[in-house]
Amino acid sequence: MGMWIAIAIVLFVLGSMMALKPSAIDQRLDKLRMTARRLQLNPKLVACPDWVRGKDNEYGRGMLGQYGVVLDNLQLPLTRYQAIDGQWRPDTSTDALSNQPASELNTDTIFQPSNRSKKPKPAANFNLDKTALALPDTIEPFVKALLIKANSVVIYWEDIAYVRPRTNPSYKAAAIEPDLLALKAQLEKWALQMQILSSSATNNPAINNDDAVTNLTSL
Secondary structure (H helix, E strand, C coil): HHHHHHHHHHHHHHHHHHHHHHHHHHHHHHHHHHHHHHHHCCCCCCCCCCCECHHHHHHHHCCCEEEEEECCCCEEEEEEEEEECCCCECCCCCCCHCCCCCCCCHHHHHCCCCHHHCCCHHHHHCCCEEEECCCCCCCHHHEEEEEEEEEEEEEEEEEEHCCCCCCCCCHHHHHHHHHHHHHHHHHHHHHHHHHHHHHHHHHHCCCCCCHHHHHHHCC
């Protein structure tokens, strides 16, 4: 009888230890985010923003990976883009406050209790409109949106889909760093493109986006 009790205790302890062990997907995800952190992509798990299509393609639903770079030598306009058919398309959603002229946005309007949660949304910016994502095949299908502000560029994507066998059957641990380096290079490229196009439009309104992009690709 005592032997059976001892066996039951051992099995219980082993079961508890196995339950505490991270799953294979959790281990993969941890490796992905640790590598991203080492590459200064500042990974975070965040609630899906209300302007981004998340779980089940619904706005603001679920959790997403937020990765981004900080570029101290740039000053970028506040804007955001949606990933649609492998391209960046400007986010054109607006709210009541952002539609009002600046002269009408007085402090009484902005700071009324009913309006505190209503922050004016960034103006639509077409500098990156129809720009191809051009990301690794293991990342691009899971990309949702891009947020540009001040000196940072942030991408929202389902990073857990990168490590799931069902959504990424070709997953290889050795490919994590090259894939993330490609992502980082694209973020920096988009930031530079945004700065050049914004500067061109400010300094010479006669220069169109195509001319600015041609100058960018020749650098």
